[in-house]
Every structure is written in structure tokens, then in C-alpha cells.
Amino acid sequence: MLLVPCPNCGPRNSADLRYGGESHARPDPATASPHEWRAYLYLRHNPAGWLRETWYCRSGCRRWFALERNTATNEFRDPPLPGDKRGGAA
Amino acid sequence: MARSLGQLRHRPPRYSAAALAWRGLRGHTWPRVWRDPELKTSYDAVVVGGGVHGLATAYYLARNHDITDVAVLDKAYLGSGGSGRNTAIIRANYLTPAGVAFYGRSLQLYNSMAVDLNINVMFSERGHLTLAHTDGALRTMRWRAEVNKLGGVDSSVIGPGEIKKIVPSLDTSDRPRYPILGALYHPPGGIVRHDAVVWGYARAADHLGVEMHQRTEVLDVLCSGGEGPGGKGAGGRVTGVRTNRGDISTPVVINCTAGWASLVSAMAGVRLPIVTHPLQAAVTEPVKMFLPAVVVSGSLHVYVSQTSRGELVFGASVDPVATYSVRGSSEFTEELAGHVLQLMPGISQMRLLRQWAGLCDMTPDYSPVMGFTPVEGFLVDVGWGTYGFKAGPVSGEQMAEVVATGRTPELIEPFALSRFNTGNLVGEKGAAAVGH
Numbered sequence: 464m465l466l467v468p469c470p471n472c473g474p475r476n477s478a479d480l481r482y483g484g485e486s487h488a489r490p491d492p493a494t495a496s497p498h499e500w501r502a503y504l505y506l507r508h509n510p511a512g513w514l515r516e517t518w519y520c521r522s523g524c525r526r527w528f529a530l531e532r533n534t535a536t537n538e539f540r541d542p543p544l545p546g547d548k549r550g551g552a553a
Numbered sequence: 554m555a556r557s558l559g560q561l562r563h564r565p566p567r568y569s570a571a572a573l574a575w576r577g578l579r580g581h582t583w584p585r586v587w588r589d590p591e592l593k594t595s596y597d598a599v600v601v602g603g604g605v606h607g608l609a610t611a612y613y614l615a616r617n618h619d620i621t622d623v624a625v626l627d628k629a630y631l632g633s634g635g636s637g638r639n640t641a642i643i644r645a646n647y648l649t650p651a652g653v654a655f656y657g658r659s660l661q662l663y664n665s666m667a668v669d670l671n672i673n674v675m676f677s678e679r680g681h682l683t684l685a686h687t688d689g690a691l692r693t694m695r696w697r698a699e700v701n702k703l704g705g706v707d708s709s710v711i712g713p714g715e716i717k718k719i720v721p722s723l724d725t726s727d728r729p730r731y732p733i734l735g736a737l738y739h740p741p742g743g744i745v746r747h748d749a750v751v752w753g754y755a756r757a758a759d760h761l762g763v764e765m766h767q768r769t770e771v772l773d774v775l776c777s778g779g780e781g782p783g784g785k786g787a788g789g790r791v792t793g794v795r796t797n798r799g800d801i802s803t804p805v806v807i808n809c810t811a812g813w814a815s816l817v818s819a820m821a822g823v824r825l826p827i828v829t830h831p832l833q834a835a836v837t838e839p840v841k842m843f844l845p846a847v848v849v850s851g852s853l854h855v856y857v858s859q860t861s862r863g864e865l866v867f868g869a870s871v872d873p874v875a876t877y878s879v880r881g882s883s884e885f886t887e888e889l890a891g892h893v894l895q896l897m898p899g900i901s902q903m904r905l906l907r908q909w910a911g912l913c914d915m916t917p918d919y920s921p922v923m924g925f926t927p928v929e930g931f932l933v934d935v936g937w938g939t940y941g942f943k944a945g946p947v948s949g950e951q952m953a954e955v956v957a958t959g960r961t962p963e964l965i966e967p968f969a970l971s972r973f974n975t976g977n978l979v980g981e982k983g984a985a986a987v988g989h
Contacts, residue, residue: 465874477873481873484828501974501976502824504917506824506825506826507826507827508819510815510816510819511813511877514875534875534876535876537880
């Protein structure tokens with residue numbers, strides 16, 4: 464079981480949340496080249512280490528938020544608190 | 554005569570019942586199955602990853618193309634990754650014409666493997682049933698059956714009555730929450746002993762001169778001329794690999810590392826459309842044979858087969874969270890048990906012996922990524938998700954052809970990395986995975 468520190472609901476079982484995957488900046492659809500857009504859609508860093516990723520607290524606060532997790536050890540680092548800007552910037 | 558005897562001494566013995574009896578009665582021990590040579594500083598080709606894919610690639614390079622100066626490197630031991638953790642199911646009943654042709658070829662190679670590699674891989678062609686619990690699933694089964702027939706793969710849709718005849722222990726009544734409406738029946742599907750496949754390829758490749766180096770971890774891929782730092786990335790070419798046992802120079806590096814594919818590709822400056830998820834599996838205590846076919850249920854996220862020893866082997870869908878940790882979870886066993894008992898209420902007293910997890914390199918379209926990358930000499934055979942084991946032989950054969958000829962064979966053209974740039978995805982989710 465993975466305990467996910469939801470900034471609003473506290474630690475919750477990962478089964479209560481939806482995993483959103485790697486968090487990365489979306490290019491501007493108006494100016495992005497097809498190559499950039501496809502790289503955004505498909506390519507992932509998939510590191511074995513610290514990763515900034517998004518979660519959706521589907522059976523709690525029903526909000527998206529971003530967290531940093533070590534994908535090799537499944538530790539979370541410095542979880543955001545309610546109202547923290549980082550928490551909303553998924 | 555003396556010469557042939559000398560050769561015999563160096564030639565490993567063939568496996569046969571006669572050899573077993575002879576050696577058993579004479580008290581002879583069996584020699585090491587493969588050599589443990591010194592690591593050289595240069596090879597014609599380096600295969601990263603000593604699983605079925607890597608070993609098969611090395612074997613076919615030597616057998617089909619006479620390229621024998623090949624090293625297979627593995628950071629742990631041969632078959633320590635997905636090759637030793639899968640549920641050993643073999644089938645070719647895919648959804649796209651590209652997938653059917655590809656996995657169909659793999660099935661052919663598995664059929665003749667015991668003879669080709671002189672090892673008993675215990676291939677049991679017992680039939681494969683993919684259950685449909687909804688009208689939508691039944692429609693997909695019909696679709697798959699028709700695509701399979703066109704591709705020369707034996708598949709048909711059957712109803713609950715026929716299913717009950719093939720597997721009497723399945724509950725085909727309307728009692729369960731998701732009653733069984735029909736199934737895609739694929740008679741050539743079956744199971745195989747996965748460790749024997751690994752050992753068979755390793756042994757056969759070793760006979761042909763390929764070197765296997767275990768506990769040899771690739772720390773970096775050395776490149777020159779690329780646009781990124783260290784000469785890596787697009788436009789560059791491979792010059793060698795750095796390992797924990799020293800540098801090796803080589804013009805060709807083939808990445809066959811499945812769950813770790815992104816990490817090894819990143820060493821050459823190549824980004825992949827891959828996310829690594831663990832997949833859990835479990836096995837029960839052995840019981841008398843009662844399950845004559847492989848049974849799969851997409852809606853219930855489970856596949857099950859009974860080994861020749863009598864254990865039931867269960868697999869599921871990948872865990873939803875991307876991670877490199879292979880720790881098991883109790884959620885998995887609880888969900889698995891609930892779903893399996895929907896299918897076969899009669900086994901409620903059976904005990905699970907153990908559970909484990911392997912790493913799956915998932916691609917967005919549930920098809921692999923094979924062939925060339927923007928870095929010259931850096932080839933990939935990755936993106937094997939939950940379907941890599943059954944594709945091992947054909948992947949090795951095709952990747953060897955890529956290395957030897959410098960061209961992509963027609964069979965794997967649809968699986969090129971460039972498809973993500975052109976948008977020509979090969980959607981196999983409906984046939985490659987459970988739990989969708």
C-alpha cells in the first residue's frame with residue numbers, strides 16, 4: 464500500500480486517488496510544432512528517482528495536486544499544505 | 554578420431570533421455586551450461602539485458618547472421634527480470650493485423666523451440682480462452698477472431714455451453730455479477746516453462762560463441778557527434794558502453810532492458826514513450842489437474858493457468874502507480890481472490906503460496922518499440938509492457954536482422970519509435986492487456 468499525502472485530506476491509500484503521472488509543462492497548442500506536441504503527448508522521463516507527478520483525490524477532496532515521489536523507494540518529499548500554490552499547480 | 558574426441562570434450566553434451574541415463578548410471582556430472590569468460594574491451598555488438606529478448610537477439614545474431622562477437626550484459630543474473638517473473642502464457646490472438654502477424658511468428662518459433670535449442674521448454678499447447686462478460690467485449694472478441702483468421706491464426710468465438718465443456722470448473726451460470734457471455738477460443742495458445750526458455754537461448758548462444766556476462770551493469774552509453782552533452786542524442790553514434798567492470802567499445806548497442814528501458818536509453822540521450830509500472834502475479838499450492846486451458850478475463854482483470862506441477866498461476870493488470878519498486882500489496886491479493894472466485898467458486902479453499910511483481914515498460918498504444926533510434930548504433934527492443942515474454946523469440950530474430958542488414962524487416966516496421974512522431978500508433982490495448 465502506498466500512503467499518499469493529500470494536501471487537503473492528509474495521508475490516504477493510493478487506491479483512493481487516481482494517479483495522473485509525470486507532471487510536465489504543456490506547450491502552447493497555438494505555437495507548438497507537431498513534433499513538440501507529440502513529444503509532450505508521448506515521451507516521458509520515467510526516472511528511477513525523484514519525480515514530480517500529479518494525483519487526483521477522487522474519493523476525498525476531489526482536487527488535482529502535484530507531489531514529488533521517489534519512484535525507486537516510493538517516499539514522498541516535502542508534501543504541499545492546503546493553500547500552498549504548489550498544491551494547485553498540477 | 555583424437556580430434557573429434559577433443560572437440561567432443563569442448564562441445565557441451567546434447568540433452569536427451571539417453572544422455573541422462575548414460576550420465577546418471579556412470580555418475581558423470583553435467584558441465585556448466587554456459588561459459589563464464591573474461592570480459593573483453595571490444596565487441597561487434599553489445600546486448601544490454603540478459604532476458605529472453607536479449608539472449609534471443611544474441612542467439613539469432615550468431616545463428617542466422619554469423620555475428621558471434623557479441624556480449625550480453627546483465628546487471629543481475631540471466632532471466633532475473635521479466636523473463637523470470639511473467640506468467641508464461643503464449644498466444645497470437647491479437648487485434649491489429651501487425652500484431653497478429655508478429656505474435657503468430659513467435660508462436661511458430663515457440664512450437665519448434667525444444668528441437669531448435671535442444672532443451673525441454675515444456676511447451677503445452679492447451680488452448681487459450683478470453684472470456685467476454687459484456688456485449689462490448691463480445692464484439693471485440695468477434696473482431697479479433699476475424700482479424701486472426703485473416704492472419705492465419707486459429708481463433709473463434711464460442712458460447713457458454715462450449716466454454717463449460719472445455720473448462721468445467723468455470724461458473725457459466727448467470728449467478729455471478731459479471732456472467733460469462735462467450736469467449737474468444739484460441740487453440741494454439743498455451744504455456745511454456747519460462748526459465749527453460751532463458752536457459753535454452755543462453756546455452757545455444759554460448760555454443761555459437763556469444764558471451765554472457767552477469768552482474769555486469771551498464772552505467773553509461775558512450776556516444777560521439779550527437780547534439781546533446783557528451784555527444785549523446787540525435788545525430789550521434791554509439792562508440793561503446795561503460796560498465797561496473799570497465800569500458801567496452803562497440804559500434805552497436807541493443808537495449809533489451811524492459812522495465813529499465815527508459816534509464817538505459819537516457820544514457821544515449823534517447824527519450825522513450827515509456828512509463829514503468831509493476832505487475833503483480835501469484836501462485837497457489839499445487840493440486841490435481843483440473844484447469845485444461847489458459848483462462849483470461851479482461852473485465853475481471855485476471856488470467857489464470859495451471860502449471861504441469863499443478864499450481865494455479867495468476868496474473869493481473871499493472872499496478873496503477875508508476876514505480877520501480879517490486880513490492881507486493883494486499884490490495885492485489887484481495888482483488889485477485891474476489892475476481893477469481895467469481896470465475897471458479899470451487900477453489901475458495903485453495904491457498905496462495907506466494908506473490909511477486911515484475912516491471913513492465915508500458916507504451917501508450919500497448920505495442921512495443923523496436924528498431925532504430927535517432928542515435929546511430931543504438932537500437933531498442935523495448936516497450937514490452939505485459940506481453941514481452943510471448944514475443945521473445947520473434948523479437949530476437951527480427952532485431953538480429955536489423956543489426957545484420959541495417960534495415961527494418963517488414964514484420965516490425967509498424968513498431969518503429971518514429972510512429973509516435975507520425976501518429977501511426979498500433980493500438981493493441983484491447984487484446985494485449987486486462988483491466989480496461
